[in-house]
Amino acid sequence: MHKQFFTLDYQSVTTRARLGTLTTKHGQVKTPVFMPVGTQATVKTMAPHELYDLGAEIILSNTYHLYLRPGHDLVAEAGGLHSFMNWDRPILTDSGGFQVFSLSTLRKISEEGVEFRSHLDGSKHFISPEKSIEIQMGLGADIIMAFDECPPYPAERDYVKKSKDLTTHWAKRCKEAHARPDQALFGIVQGGVYGDLRRESALELMELDFPGYGIGGLSVGEPKGLMYEVLEELIPVMPQGKPRYLMGVGSPDCLIEGVIRGVDMFDCVWPTRLARHGMAITRHGNLAVRDKPYSRDFRPLEEGCTCYTCQNFTRAYIRHLLKAKEVLGIRLTTIHNLAFLIRLMQDIREAIREERLLEFRDEFMSAYGKDR
């Protein structure tokens, strides 16, 4: 890990928002940042140079998926994930914790770790904190995550507390198992929607002095307002000099509200998944370009957008491609949606610098509020 892994470049005086820089051996990342998700060592439909062109500075990839296929040993043999997928900017891998709980079947959780069956072929596997770190060291991402238990919503306070305790315990074991100084290992704050448990979790993890902290177990079904409340209770106890990563969150409203409350990093499959369902994110809400009203609409997905898709193709053509199940259709919607979110984060950073983030939020939401 770089000596000065995170620098706080500017702290807003009107909100908790801040500007920062992550420094890794694969380059720098300006925060607040949205990280496109490349679950299986590829951001779905995209080639690396297309992501560079969009201005993507960091991507996320999934430990659970890569462990099962093609295997972290194979990726390590290829020279690590950067070399395997030919991506030379920073990468973050999650710990596999969330996927073990959301994708696999027949889980048995113990103090030791989690036994589960693969969603691919039903084969039996066991991941412990040590195993997760071993896999992530093999993959070689710049930022890696501690193995955590992610409780569902809703969940009883007692269960959430025990789960939080287990996550803290596992975080210690992860830190002990971790032996690659070129990687930044983040702890993950849990505690469900219980503000006091969240703060307890953060304080326990902070004793371990991680270089950054994930906020896990949110955006799992709870109302957005409740998520914002949890952030308001949690973030003031988190250290000012470390990055805060709200895991699995990526809709425009949540990005803006998260930044206002002090979040630095986000990831979500939402923009790329939405694209594959024939939906384009625009300033005026989400556009179902696959639908009939757009069959003779010869405007771009979003007027004024400078992305490759909007500069070159019409809604009518993209709709035709989607209806005909042509790959180029989902390529074009994916490019646009990622361009939209990356540009949104640039706009947010500019608004922070100019101390007008709240006005930016209000303007953005008044246009975005309704789908059309």
Place this chain on the structure above:
Amino acid sequence: MHKQFFTLDYQSVTTRARLGTLTTKHGQVKTPVFMPVGTQATVKTMAPHELYDLGAEIILSNTYHLYLRPGHDLVAEAGGLHSFMNWDRPILTDSGGFQVFSLSTLRKISEEGVEFRSHLDGSKHFISPEKSIEIQMGLGADIIMAFDECPPYPAERDYVKKSKDLTTHWAKRCKEAHARPDQALFGIVQGGVYGDLRRESALELMELDFPGYGIGGLSVGEPKGLMYEVLEELIPVMPQGKPRYLMGVGSPDCLIEGVIRGVDMFDCVWPTRLARHGMAITRHGNLAVRDKPYSRDFRPLEEGCTCYTCQNFTRAYIRHLLKAKEVLGIRLTTIHNLAFLIRLMQDIREAIREERLLEFRDEFMSAYGKDR
């Protein structure tokens, strides 16, 4: 149509091969040429600029498919096919004849035209020679094809003769119906594997003085040797100053053997379809990169290949993408396969110019002969 639509730039003295130039309002095409197929107004998985980068000078699109979806009226409203799909180089559309016979169901062929049911939704349609030309004028390709009947192989001589007569009759009606001087309308030679019928067909069409001629109804199941014999009997009666287009043919051996016998233009879905099945074309035969032996093979698809895929990604990574059903996998194999065929045509043109095409054929086939 450009006044000098086709110029014969060089006639080999050792074979029937020749070099030529097609001139259209969307630019020039050097022949012999292989045309990538964009059935539904997109070369599957590819963006236009990627095809430009590969050196693709002309693509083919399918009248039957575009008539059914999105409809030629919609494409015309978009400003024609070039504008609809944002492709500014030449396009050729076929007549729909072959697809009506190979894809649709419940066909009724009459002197007037063909009634059929859509392979998409079973709806009833009727395409006559006049209708095919109307559709193709709406699509606005630079080169369009007369509506023909394409008999299967094997077929009785009597049936093939009647079918050939009908195709000649339809060619006349197509010519009469055609009213766009910016398009070159080609007649299509039929006659199955009967050399005399092929020559009759060619001579009948030549009376109509088309600017170019398709050779249809080959590569439909007959042995390759028989196809070559038909070309040897047919091509000597065809005019020297007009391009000859062998329809639906695109494997490397058939391209080389076709050029040797005097063919100028080819198209085939084979390279792009092969790519989607996880197969890469290489000088040493076709490589089943989706297969297990390549899981830890960190070489490019083809050593020495200069395409984007081979310059940036390994067999192991591409295999992973294909196994994981990631779109980038078939994008990368498609880029490589098209690059291979476009480069092969460049090499063929150079070999013609240097009067060493037969040696080139022997060298190429001795390496390509066996799959590995």
